[in-house]
Amino acid sequence: MQGRxxxxxxxxxxxxxxxxxVITRFAPSPTGHxxxxxxxxxxxxxxxxxxxxxxxxxxxxxxxxxxxxxxRSSESSTQGILKDLAWLGIDWADGPSxxxxxxxxxxxxxxxxxxxxxxRLDLYNEHINKLIESDHAYPAFETPEELEAKRKVAxxxxxxxxxxxxxxxxxxxxxxxxxxxxxPHVVRxxxxxxxxxxxxxxxxxxxxxxxxxxxxIIRKRDGFPTYHxxxxxxxxxxxxxxxxxxxxxxxxxxxxxxxQRALGFDSPTYAHMPLxxxxxxxxxxxxxxxxxxxxxxxxxxxxxxxIDGLSDADFAKWLKDKTRQLPSDQLIALxxxxxxxxxxxxxxxxxxxxxxxEALNNYLALLGWNPxxxxxxxxxxxxxxxxxLASHYGFEGMGKGQAKFDRVKLLSFNADTIAxxxxxxxxxxxxxxxxxxxxxxxxKFSAEDMRLLAPAVKTRCKTLADGRSxxxxxxxxxxxxxxxxxxxxxxxxxGDAKGLEMLKLYRVFLDSIESFTPEVxxxxxxxxxxxxxxxxxxxxxxxxxxxxxGPVSPPLGQTLAIIGKDAVGARIDRCVAEAEHTLAAxx
RNA sequence: GGCCCCAUCGUCUAGUCAGGUCCAGGACACCAGGUUUUCAUCCUGGUAACGCGGGUUCGAAUCCCGCUGGGGUCACCA
Numbered sequence: 001m002q003g004r005x006x007x008x009x010x011x012x013x014x015x016x017x018x019x020x021x022v023i024t025r026f027a028p029s030p031t032g033h034x035x036x037x038x039x040x041x042x043x044x045x046x047x048x049x050x051x052x053x054x055x056x057x058x059x060x061x062x063x064x065x066x067x068x069x070x071x072r073s074s075e076s077s078t079q080g081i082l083k084d085l086a087w088l089g090i091d092w093a094d095g096p097s098x099x100x101x102x103x104x105x106x107x108x109x110x111x112x113x114x115x116x117x118x119x120r121l122d123l124y125n126e127h128i129n130k131l132i133e134s135d136h137a138y139p140a141f142e143t144p145e146e147l148e149a150k151r152k153v154a155x156x157x158x159x160x161x162x163x164x165x166x167x168x169x170x171x172x173x174x175x176x177x178x179x180x181x182x183x184p185h186v187v188r189x190x191x192x193x194x195x196x197x198x199x200x201x202x203x204x205x206x207x208x209x210x211x212x213x214x215x216x217i218i219r220k221r222d223g224f225p226t227y228h229x230x231x232x233x234x235x236x237x238x239x240x241x242x243x244x245x246x247x248x249x250x251x252x253x254x255x256x257x258x259x260q261r262a263l264g265f266d267s268p269t270y271a272h273m274p275l276x277x278x279x280x281x282x283x284x285x286x287x288x289x290x291x292x293x294x295x296x297x298x299x300x301x302x303x304x305x306x307i308d309g310l311s312d313a314d315f316a317k318w319l320k321d322k323t324r325q326l327p328s329d330q331l332i333a334l335x336x337x338x339x340x341x342x343x344x345x346x347x348x349x350x351x352x353x354x355x356x357x358e359a360l361n362n363y364l365a366l367l368g369w370n371p372x373x374x375x376x377x378x379x380x381x382x383x384x385x386x387x388x389l390a391s392h393y394g395f396e397g398m399g400k401g402q403a404k405f406d407r408v409k410l411l412s413f414n415a416d417t418i419a420x421x422x423x424x425x426x427x428x429x430x431x432x433x434x435x436x437x438x439x440x441x442x443x444k445f446s447a448e449d450m451r452l453l454a455p456a457v458k459t460r461c462k463t464l465a466d467g468r469s470x471x472x473x474x475x476x477x478x479x480x481x482x483x484x485x486x487x488x489x490x491x492x493x494x495g496d497a498k499g500l501e502m503l504k505l506y507r508v509f510l511d512s513i514e515s516f517t518p519e520v521x522x523x524x525x526x527x528x529x530x531x532x533x534x535x536x537x538x539x540x541x542x543x544x545x546x547x548x549x550g551p552v553s554p555p556l557g558q559t560l561a562i563i564g565k566d567a568v569g570a571r572i573d574r575c576v577a578e579a580e581h582t583l584a585a586x587x
Numbered sequence: 588g589g590c591c592c593c594a595u596c597g598u599c600u601a602g603u604c605a606g607g608u609c610c611a612g613g614a615c616a617c618c619a620g621g622u623u624u625u626c627a628u629c630c631u632g633g634u635a636a637c638g639c640g641g642g643u644u645c646g647a648a649u650c651c652c653g654c655u656g657g658g659g660u661c662a663c664c665a
Binding site: 028031066068071072144147158159161162186203206207208209211212217219220221222226230231246247249250251252272274277279281363366367368370372375380383399400401402405406408409410411412413415458459461470487491525526535537538539540541544545550551552553555556 | 588589590591592593594597598599600601602612613614615616624625626627628629657658659660661662663664665
């Protein structure tokens with residue numbers, strides 16, 4: 001355990017240390033899925049370290065699991081976060097190991113682990129003891145209830161609450177005795193009486209005065225350190241040089257600096273980035289999904305649980321309590337049942353919704369960071385990949401203002417990213433996605449089918465999930481197609497009902513087609529048009545409506561080939577019957 | 588409420604540090620045309636912003652002050 005803080009001298013890398021060393025970290029607490037905001041933080045931390053590496057320095061990105069909250073942390077959350085980061089392509093040099101795409105991410109090359117805070121208790125206690133011995137910290141014996149009462153009084157008196165240092169009234173010797181005797185206690189840091197300035201790389205200098213300081217708790221009654229203590233000790237022992245995190249931590253930073261000073265640690269360089277919000281200005285919260293579902297349930301006037309595994313009683317409890325959340329599988333089942341779209345909040349949500357990691361990373365990076373570079377055509381650089389990010393990212397390009405998460409722009413990035421994929425690449429990724437999130441699609445179509453479908457589907461979908469709607473007509477039984485009345489009228493019956501006539505003629509022509517491939521079908525329609533001296537529109541649209549029910553589908557050759565010759569014939573027959581029926585009714 | 592941060596088109600932003608080249612540039616969205624057998628793609632064009640009020644200055648989106656607005660934070664959560 002000893003010598004950890006001297007890892008630079010012992011192991012990695014021999015030639016440094018120097019100013020070129022950049023070690024960043026992402027330190028999620030495993031209390032749920034990886035939130036999109038967390039993903040952005042991780043991405044930018046990763047990019048900053050990569051940048052240093054690209055510049056010839058030593059850049060490392062490390063991952064640490066902050067599981068000091070015993071009641072809320074779980075190993076399954078940790079695994080989910082690891083998986084999501086790996087999927088995004090954000091890899092870490094130091095941290096918990098995970099297998100992804102045949103490669104191992106993480107490890108402990110520098111021997112500064114373990115990376116779970118719950119496994120580092122000795123280290124924290126060692127430092128807490130030092131602080132107590134040097135009188136930088138002290139035990140306090142009030143119960144949570146006592147403190148709560150004092151806090152309540154302060155709030156009612158409309159004065160800000162601040163710990164009154166009552167424990168310091170107890171003579172030092174007595175305090176130490178009670179501590180040694182094992183009396184339940186917390187440990188508080190004695191905050192300095194002079195202001196502390198944070199030299200923030202994004203916001204500039206931020207000074208907080210001693211009036212705002214409070215002797216905050218560094219070790220809880222349960223013996224676990226609080227976030228503040230653990231984060232400072234770990235960052236120091238793990239050699240973290242740059243701390244990039246959300247602005248909600250800005251106000252915590254003076255506390256961290258106070259601990260660093262008391263412990264004799266250097267302070268890392270800080271950079272606090274603006275938070276991201278929903279378009280309506282509200283906070284992007286995990287509860288948004290539940291909120292949307294609750295609203296839909298109320299609108300549908302649903303009174304009992306419509307899904308398996310959720311009792312009516314639990315359902316009612318969930319519905320009544322604004323803060324209550326459903327497990328995500330139940331939430332998804334409920335949303336499917338009600339046919340509502342839940343807002344994507346977690347990385348997993350975006351993945352399920354058919355977003356590509358390239359697009360997500362690109363959009364996330366751009367939300368708050370700007371490369372300030374021009375393309376050859378004079379437009380600003382906005383579309384870039386991880387490689388570009390890794391070689392250009394720096395704090396200078398960071399904005400200071402809070403940003404709203406614009407799903408429409410993200411969608412556009414995703415559509416562009418899909419369009420740039422080769423047909424084969426698209427087919428592969430579409431199938432991979434479907435294997436996880438739309439197994440029925442994989443059952444209906446073979447990998448080869450999907451490869452054939454790829455060119456037609458690719459330009460028509462903004463997400464991988466959209467693929468299904470593009471070829472939705474292929475999922476319907478021949479006799480279950482509902483013809484869109486308006487489209488049917490426009491394509492077949494309008495004017496002298498020429499469309500209907502052509503459709504009937506084509507039905508005969510259809511039987512003569514030997515090889516039912518997109519190219520042959522396409523050419524066949526062209527020949528057919530020439531033969532009858534009509535424009536393509538007069539023939540193609542009636543057929544399209546007949547086989548899909550509506551006026552929209554991929555190119556006709558593709559569409560018919562997907563459906564198959566027999567089914568096309570059956571569908572045309574049904575459509576002709578329907579059209580003639582409508583025509584007769586009118587006359 | 589105290590303290591802290593922030594403020595350019597509907598949204599993300601460039602321009603602000605080194606005031607004039609900005610009657611403010613780009614992207615997404617939107618609108619209008621065009622290409623296309625439909626849809627989508629693609630191409631062309633267009634609408635649209637310096638929150639308000641004071642200063643400083645020959646000159647301010649850019650500097651200063653105030654106001655307003657948004658956000659963060661005030662846990663034995665992280």
